Amino acid sequence: MHLFALGLNHHTAPLAIRERVAFGPERLLTALKDLTGRCAKEAAILSTCNRTEVYFSTQEPDAAADWLARYHSLSLSEVAPYLYTYPDRDAVRHVFRVASGLDSMVLGEPQILGQVKEAMRQAEEAGTLGTTLHKLFERTFSVAKEVRSTTAIGANVVSMAAASVHLAERIFERMSDQRVLFIGAGEMIELCAAHFAGTGPKQITIANRTPERATALAERFGADTLRLDLVGELMHKYDVVVSCTASRLPIVGLGMVERALKARRHRPMVMVDLAVPRDIEREVEGLDDIFLYTVDDLAQVVASGKESRQAAVLEAESIIEERVTGFFNWLEARNTVPTIRALREEADRLRQQELERAMRRLARGDSVDVVLESLSHGLTNKLLHGPSHYLNHAEGEERARAGELIGQIFKLGDRGD
Structure with a gap:
């Protein structure tokens, strides 16, 4: 795998x-x-x-x-x-x-x-x-x-949130005179709200599908809340609109923005769409007095601290x-764990065989010293049978590699005199 x-x-x-x-x-x-x-x-x-x-x-x-x-x-x-x-x-x-x-x-x-x-x-x-x-x-x-x-x-x-502020500041001389509307209440909107709040705007409003989340976020920044279904009706009051929701379809349409511009007497409006898929219909960017930025546009403001x-x-x-x-x-x-497990299981199987043989001999009354000596020889022979057999039957370069590997495994060259 x-x-x-x-x-x-x-x-x-x-x-x-x-x-x-x-x-x-x-x-x-x-x-x-x-x-x-x-x-x-x-x-x-x-x-x-x-x-x-x-x-x-x-x-x-x-x-x-x-x-x-x-x-x-x-x-x-x-x-x-x-x-x-x-x-x-x-x-x-x-x-x-x-x-x-x-x-x-x-x-x-x-x-x-x-x-x-x-x-x-x-x-x-x-x-x-x-x-x-x-x-x-x-x-x-x-x-x-x-x-x-x-x-x-x-x-x-320069984060996405900071870049959003930077884009707005390109259009408005003082953010302290502007009203900012956030649509959504997720992590990105929270970050944007923190950055915009740092500029001291005249008003911050949070609109979200879930009122409880909007209220919780608004309390952090001393902001107002707005029902999502009222965004179109009240959008003209805001100079900056930042949207980032998980909606699969646009929630800010062309007609909605056209009506807002008319009510604003065509005063400019900055719109930042951080959602994928888009929250704001792409046709909006063709309107005069609208400065619409998407996530791709934010890459253009990354300059400070670049070096x-x-x-x-x-x-x-x-x-x-x-x-x-x-x-x-x-x-x-x-990946070697199965091999190690199998090796230990085989060694334990051989140990059990020799131990059972030794117990039978002790039960017959054989000398303990003789039984222990036989046990140690039998266990050593069985454990070394596989490596010895492989080394004896290997040929040419394979034998040389096998000899080197077995030497490393058993640390045969590490013994000091």
Whole structure:
């Protein structure tokens, strides 16, 4: 059984493709069970605005790509040009790099680690996380922590949330005069709210499908709440709209925004759509006075601290390469467990045979010294019969290799005089 990482991300696929293969939270458990029921022994799925990746162990890696396409009602030919597949060491290296922020749109951004942890939690809940993937994720979190604490990869990080503020500040001279509406109440909105709150806007409002979550988030930032069904009616009151929900369909339509612009007398509005699939219809970007940014646009604002982060990449890559080797040492050791178990069972079987023979001789009244001497000779002969027989019958280079290996196993060259 081999490890693989299969997926696409912002490097390989445009947003229009990424949103078609994204997994909403409500579909993850079903998808994981379906994948392991068809072509994988273990599996976990990481689905964010920038990537959809499947980590799995299988003997049929090609079947997983076909599964990913069919699960989203696509043909393989539609997604194949954007997919990558990493086997074994490359897969482990990729997971370590992703969690460490080296493969992110914003180099070194920390949010991805929490998203990888959530992918592990979902796989555990679905019952698709076996021993190998469990150990892989444990090592992944350890590596990400080491990279972040011992390198400058996190210095001056421009996160998605910080980039959203930066985009808004390009349009408005003072954020303190602006009203900000957040649609959604997940982790990304929470991060964005924290960044925007730091600029001291005139008003912050949280709109979410679940009022309780909106209220809990609003209390943290002294914000107001708004029923989701009232967003269209009151959108004109807000200068900045940031949306990130798990909706499979847009929740902010063209008509809704046109009405808001009319009520605002065409004062400019910044809209940031961090959702995949989109929360805001793409046609909105064609409206005058609307500045609409998607997750792909955020890459353009990553400039501050770039040199220090790039310099840390080499150091981080070195750490990751060393930890990849460590993981495969564990994996290889684990693969020898059945052989070690069989060896010990065979040795114990031979021990039992010699012990039973010795007990019978003692019962007959044989000398204890003679019985013990016979027991030790018999056990030694039986334990060494296999290696001795193999060495005697090997020929040429095989005999030389066998002799060297047996010498190492029994440490024959380690005895001092």
